[in-house]
Amino acid sequence: MITQTRSFAGLVAFVLFLACGSVVGADLKWLTLGPLLGHVSDSEALLWVQASESALATVRVSASSNLDLAQTFVGPTLASSTAFGGTIKLSSLVPSQRYYYSVELDGKPAILPPYPSFVTAPTPGSPQHLRFAFVSCSGYEPYDPAPGWADLGLRTNVDLLLMLGDNHYGNSPDLEKQRKAYYGQRLSAGFREFTRRTPTYAIWDDHDFGPNDSDGTQAGKEGPLRAFLEHWANPSYGEPDNPGVYFKFSRGDVDFFLTDDRYHRDPNLQTNNPAKTMLGARQLAWLKQALAESKARVKVLAAGGEWQSYGTSDSWTSFxxxxxxxxxxxxxxxxxxxxxxxxxxxxxxxxQVQKRFVEVTSGPIGGNTSDSRVTPEMFMNHNKGRFYCVYDVDTRRPEPALTIEIYRVSMGLMEKRTFTWDEINGRQLIAPLPPGPPPAKRP
Structure with a gap:
């Protein structure tokens, strides 16, 4: 099935190349997916692409929109062993600079002008105004159109995107099923256009790791890990002797800690294990040390499942x-x-978890909406439609200002709230929502 789909996508790409007057020959190769902009620091950037067949990927980068005086970066030879995908590292960049780029396969252009662009991160540790989007639940089926991507691109001006799991619904550890699910999700309307210019980071949750509520006891979990590494361009993945998808990165004076809540996880309903863990001992030690060493004024701690105290069994409530x-x-x-x-x-x-920590859960950007139960810690609740969230962070002030923006797809901004620094740090309580009736059962 994936071969047939790629053949069709390839035919479409071939027709587009002909229509646009590109150089066409018997050995024409094209991008089936991407480019997807991954990690971007003050001096480097990672760019992921997938080709129609084996090819040497190169990227030309310039501060000029017409690529004058462009630097050329040679990437890997894209091969069948990685589903013809790969990541090119761009280096020797300068902070807070807009760069334009073009991708070539075997020395021939694979994208046409106007060329996509991105802005490098500010100098490490510097105060900044940062806007980042975070999303989850891309869609129940691999080919769900997920209209939220186009909406996100049109309504917001963000510096980066965090994808917090259920990024596809492959529901299997099988490598080929994983690849097929990634391929289908990446064809979602608006996704390619948004991620070719927005630094994009990802972790997984259960559906893009395996079946519903899957955990670290899953047989064949090396398959989804391999597929994950084949399709994203994060700065790192786990630790050298502890596999997983957790990592940390910095943007100015904001640090991000993205956790892996599946690979080392004990079963949710296990009750006879006093050491029951979601992260595993090594990842937990890594996280605690990274938090203690962080000098950033704002620290974003991300997980695929909710942190709140009244969640489902497939959340931190079970741990x-x-x-x-x-x-x-x-x-x-x-x-x-x-x-x-x-x-x-x-x-x-x-x-406001334990009257101390502000948590926002975001979703779904593409999947169906579920009813939500008002819990004692909840102070915002949106459950009709598809959603994505944007945090606006300004650390240029004596006390950083953090504002959450909640968007409903096709309807725009639904709610906006600026937190005081005392609310962020648990010195000021946030009034919870009044108790409501239990969610209605779906027919």
Whole structure:
């Protein structure tokens, strides 16, 4: 099936190349997916592409929109062993600079002008005004059109995108099924246009790791890990001797900690294990050390599932000991500026967890919406339609200003709230929503 789909996509690409007057020959090769802009620092950028067949990928980069005096970066030979995908590293860039780029396959142009562009990160540690989007739940089927991508691109001006899991619904650890699901999701309307110019980072949750509520006991979990590494351009993946998709990166004086809540996870309903873990001992130690060492004024802590205290069994609610160990670590070391973000739930909501930590869960950008139950920690609740969220962070002030914006696809901004620094750090309580009736059962 994937071969037939790629053949059709290839035919479409071939016709487009002919119509646009590109150089055409018997050995024509094209991008079936991408380019997708991954990690961007103050001096480097990662660019992911997938070709129609084996080819040497190169990228030309310039501060000029017509690519005058362009630098050329040679990437890997895209091969069948990685589904003809690969990542090219762009280096020797300067901070806060807009760059334009073009991709070539075997020395021939693979994209046409006007060329896409991106802006490098500011100098590490520098105060900044940063806007980042975060999303989850791309769609139930691999070819779900997920109209949220085009809407996100039109309504917001963001510096980066965080994809917090259920980025596809392959629901299997099988490598070829994983590849097929990624391929279908990347064809979603507006996704390519948005991610070719927006630094994009990803972690997974259950549906893009395996079946619903899957965990680290899943047989064949090396398959989804391999597929994940084949299709994203994060700065790193786990640790050299501890596989996974967790990583950290910085943007100015904001640090991001993205966790892997599946690869080392114990079963949700396991009750006879006092050491029950979601992250695994190594990842937990990595996270605690990274938080303690962070000098950033704002620290974004992300997970695929919700942090709140009243969630489903497939959330941190089933792992209270480990969650509290993280929270107690933050409290005991007086680490300020920590905000929590999450996905998974097919609705969008905000909580003040344990009257201390502000959490926003974002979704779904493409999947169906679920009813949400008002819980004692909840102070925002949106469950009709498709949603995505944007955090606006300004660290140029004596006390950083953080504003959450909740968007409904096709309808625009639904709610906006600026938090005080005391609310972010648990010194000021946020009034919860009044209790409501339980969610209605779906017919």
């Amino acid at each position: 209270p000991r480990e969650r509290d160990e993280i929270f107690d670590w933050i409290r005991s070391r007086q680490i300020e500026g920590v905000i929590l973000i999450s996905g998974d739930r097919h609705f969008t909501a905000a909580y």
